[in-house]
Amino acid sequence: METTTAKLLDGKALAEKIYKELAATIAELKPKIGRPPGLAVLMVGDNPASAAYVRNKEKACAKVGITSFGKYFPTDITFTELEAVIAQLNQDEQVDGILVQLPFPGHLDSIALLHQIEPDKDVDGLHPVNLGRLVRSETGLRSCTPAGVMRLLEEYKIPLEGKQAVVVGRSILVGKPMALMLLEANATVTIAHSRSQDLKTITQNADILIAAAGLPGLITADMVKPGAVVVDVGINRLTDSSGKSRLVGDIDFAATARVAEYLTPVPGGIGPMTVAMLLQNTVSSYLQATNH
Numbered sequence: 001m002e003t004t005t006a007k008l009l010d011g012k013a014l015a016e017k018i019y020k021e022l023a024a025t026i027a028e029l030k031p032k033i034g035r036p037p038g039l040a041v042l043m044v045g046d047n048p049a050s051a052a053y054v055r056n057k058e059k060a061c062a063k064v065g066i067t068s069f070g071k072y073f074p075t076d077i078t079f080t081e082l083e084a085v086i087a088q089l090n091q092d093e094q095v096d097g098i099l100v101q102l103p104f105p106g107h108l109d110s111i112a113l114l115h116q117i118e119p120d121k122d123v124d125g126l127h128p129v130n131l132g133r134l135v136r137s138e139t140g141l142r143s144c145t146p147a148g149v150m151r152l153l154e155e156y157k158i159p160l161e162g163k164q165a166v167v168v169g170r171s172i173l174v175g176k177p178m179a180l181m182l183l184e185a186n187a188t189v190t191i192a193h194s195r196s197q198d199l200k201t202i203t204q205n206a207d208i209l210i211a212a213a214g215l216p217g218l219i220t221a222d223m224v225k226p227g228a229v230v231v232d233v234g235i236n237r238l239t240d241s242s243g244k245s246r247l248v249g250d251i252d253f254a255a256t257a258r259v260a261e262y263l264t265p266v267p268g269g270i271g272p273m274t275v276a277m278l279l280q281n282t283v284s285s286y287l288q289a290t291n292h
């Protein structure tokens, strides 16, 4: 039997291209503005996966010329103390973007804290004002992961208008804003979640399939429509019997590559695009804050 292989949607390469563009913008504007853009990343506790993402962000900031202010706090910090940190960052003129790394340790209410971030510094796009702007198709800071998916699809000129798009997952961080952005691009959008019945029938209809559930192996090749565009947002760390760990998405990559027309890898797909969009949001806050 003849087998075909899906074309890869290379998020890593596109992220590098975006870094070059951002670096050029910053190099041009920094002398005029008199300061570089600043991004504050707040992390509570010592979740090793989160620590790795935070390090990636810091590396990327250094590459393009954004000053990053890492704020690390112990798990036993109180909500009131974190509120005071956010209030101070909201006032700080060196800080254009504030990101609160999720998830939070159980005793802290992350949603309540996200509400305290000044919407124009909310580079994660999670504040109700920015989510509301997205619902209304107004300009505003947009959630980085779904924005990264849209940017990657645009780069490969993948048509969305009139297509059946299925998003698996409905979180505030990924699934819901993803569905809204696809809707804005005139796709016909279905959102599936843990209570959906017969997921396979739903996903088999998808011209554009976005998996964002956080379950390795959730999407098998028989759930994918031949010729579909398949985007794997999932990032799951698996450890084998020898103790070695590797990252996988939610999609059975090898088998799906024989069915789909386009497919994103993990790693090297949406992860790097998320970081690139975070930096892009920080630069756009910087431009707005300095009237450029």
Ligand SMILES: NC(=O)c1ccc[n+]([C@@H]2O[C@H](COP(=O)([O-])OP(=O)(O)OC[C@H]3O[C@@H](n4cnc5c(N)ncnc54)[C@H](OP(=O)(O)O)[C@@H]3O)[C@@H](O)[C@H]2O)c1
Pocket (backbone or CB within 6 Å): 145, 168, 169, 170, 171, 172, 173, 174, 175, 192, 193, 194, 195, 196, 199, 212, 213, 214, 215, 218, 233, 234, 235, 236, 270, 271, 272, 274, 275
């Ligand atoms: N690539 C990136 O840059 C990036 C960024 C953020 C997150 N991620 C990854 O993306 C994944 C999702 O992240 P998240 O923050 O959205 O996670 P989350 O808050 O845990 O949400 C997971 C979503 O998947 C749904 N779900 C769970 N099991 C399901 C099933 N069997 N069938 C269908 N839907 C199911 C859940 O449904 P209910 O609502 O019914 O519970 C929920 O809506 C994770 O692997 C995360 O690490 C990657």
Ligand SMILES: Nc1nc(=O)c2c([nH]1)NC[C@@H]1CN(c3ccc(C(=O)N[C@@H](CCC(=O)O)C(=O)O)cc3)CN21
Pocket (backbone or CB within 6 Å): 050, 052, 053, 056, 099, 100, 101, 102, 103, 124, 144, 145, 173, 235, 247, 266, 267, 268, 269, 270, 271, 272, 274, 275
């Ligand atoms: N507030 C907030 N916003 C987020 O976007 C966010 C969180 N919290 N918490 C964790 C998740 C997961 N996120 C990310 C972001 C980037 C990569 C990333 O750069 N992944 C690389 C490989 C990284 C590695 O090797 O560890 C990739 O190629 O996929 C992964 C997960 C972003 N996420």
